[in-house]
Amino acid sequence: MTILVTGAAGFIGMHFSKRLLEEGYEVVGIDNLNDYYDPKLKEDRLLELKKYSRFTFVQLDLADREGLFALFNNYAFTHVVNLAAQAGVRYSLQNPYAYVDSNLVxxxxxxxxxxxxxVKHLIYASSSSVYGANAKMPFSTSDNVDHPVSLYAATKKANELMAHTYSHLYGIPTTGLRFFTVYGPWGRPDMAYFSFTKSILEGKPIKVFNYGNMKRDFTYIDDIVEGMVRLLDRPPLPNKQWDRFHPDPSSSYAPYKIYNIGHNQPVKLLDFIQTLESLLGMEAKKEFLPMQLGDVEATYADIDDLHQAVGFQPSTSIRDGLKKFVDWYKAYYQ
Structure with a gap:
C-alpha cells in the first residue's frame, strides 16, 4: 500500500503520517509549506517524518493541477488522505480567497x-464548524448542516457535497471526517491552547472570548489518529437501506460516509484554562471579550456511528493531553 497524505507538514498530517510509517506503510507526503504560521514548525515536523526511509516528501500546492496529476502518474496510490486545507475560522474573514484556492480548487x-x-479509499478532512448555527447537542451527522457561520465552514460543507458527487458519478469511496478541536504536541500556533500557553509563559494577557462562556469538544491528537487508522481499510459501501424520501445526510446509495471524530465530552473554556494554568504553574491574565464573528458557543460530537463502525473510543483526558502538549512546548521552545 502506498498512501498519499496531503498536508503532511501540518499538525494532523504529521502525526497521522508518522503512525502509518511506524506501521510499515509507504507514505508520500505533500505540503505547500505556506507561511500562514511559522514555516519552521512545519519544516521541523517534516524532519520527524524524514527519519523513516519509507517517507517521501514533495513540496506541492493542491491548486497546482498539473503538478498533482504528475504526482498521481508517478505513484500508484492505493489510498489518499486529504488533510491539506487553509484552516482557521477567523482568518477566513480576512483572506477568503485563500480558502477558495486551497479548500475548493x-x-x-x-x-x-x-x-x-x-484509489481504494479517499479520506478527507471536514470540520465540526459545518454545524454552524445548529443548537441541538450533541452534533449528529444525521443533522442538517446548511447554516455555516464562516466561509471556512462553508468550504468544508462544500467538500462533503463535492465528495458525494464523485462517489455518485465515479464510484470513488469517500469518507469525510468532521474533526472536533484537535490538540496536542506539534499543534497549530493559531489554536487557542497554543497561543494561551505562549502568552501565559510570557506573562501576557490571553483573550477569552464570549466572556468565557464557551464549550469545546477538545480531542487529543493520538485519539484522532487511532480513529483514522482504523478507518483506512474500511472504505464505505453503498447503504442499501438509504431512503430517498427521508435522506440520511451521513450516508448514501453511493460509497460515501461522514463521521464525527471528537471526544464526546465538551469542556468549559474556563475549566480548560484552569487546567492549563495548573500544568504551567502560572495564572493567566485574562482579557474577557465578546463573541467573535464566525465563532460558535459550543461543540459536542455524537460519535456513536464511528464507535459502531470501528470501535472508536477516545481515551485521553484533558489533563493528560494538555500535560503532553505543555511538556512538548517547553522542550521545543526551550
Missing part, C-alpha cells in the same frame, strides 16, 4: 486525480 483537483487514477 485544491479539493476538486484531488477528486479529479482520484477519478483518473482510481
Amino acid at each position: 485544491g479539493f476538486v483537483n484531488i477528486l479529479e486525480a482520484c477519478r483518473h487514477n482510481p
Whole structure:
C-alpha cells in the first residue's frame, strides 16, 4: 500500500503520517509549506517524518493541477488522505480567497486525480464548524448542516457535497471526517491552547472570548489518529437501506460516509484554562471579550456511528493531553 497524505507538514498530517510509517506503510507526503504560521514548525515536523526511509516528501500546492496529476502518474496510490486545507475560522474573514484556492480548487483537483487514477479509499478532512448555527447537542451527522457561520465552514460543507458527487458519478469511496478541536504536541500556533500557553509563559494577557462562556469538544491528537487508522481499510459501501424520501445526510446509495471524530465530552473554556494554568504553574491574565464573528458557543460530537463502525473510543483526558502538549512546548521552545 502506498498512501498519499496531503498536508503532511501540518499538525494532523504529521502525526497521522508518522503512525502509518511506524506501521510499515509507504507514505508520500505533500505540503505547500505556506507561511500562514511559522514555516519552521512545519519544516521541523517534516524532519520527524524524514527519519523513516519509507517517507517521501514533495513540496506541492493542491491548486497546482498539473503538478498533482504528475504526482498521481508517478505513484500508484492505493489510498489518499486529504488533510491539506487553509484552516482557521477567523482568518477566513480576512483572506477568503485563500480558502477558495486551497479548500475548493485544491479539493476538486484531488477528486479529479482520484477519478483518473482510481484509489481504494479517499479520506478527507471536514470540520465540526459545518454545524454552524445548529443548537441541538450533541452534533449528529444525521443533522442538517446548511447554516455555516464562516466561509471556512462553508468550504468544508462544500467538500462533503463535492465528495458525494464523485462517489455518485465515479464510484470513488469517500469518507469525510468532521474533526472536533484537535490538540496536542506539534499543534497549530493559531489554536487557542497554543497561543494561551505562549502568552501565559510570557506573562501576557490571553483573550477569552464570549466572556468565557464557551464549550469545546477538545480531542487529543493520538485519539484522532487511532480513529483514522482504523478507518483506512474500511472504505464505505453503498447503504442499501438509504431512503430517498427521508435522506440520511451521513450516508448514501453511493460509497460515501461522514463521521464525527471528537471526544464526546465538551469542556468549559474556563475549566480548560484552569487546567492549563495548573500544568504551567502560572495564572493567566485574562482579557474577557465578546463573541467573535464566525465563532460558535459550543461543540459536542455524537460519535456513536464511528464507535459502531470501528470501535472508536477516545481515551485521553484533558489533563493528560494538555500535560503532553505543555511538556512538548517547553522542550521545543526551550
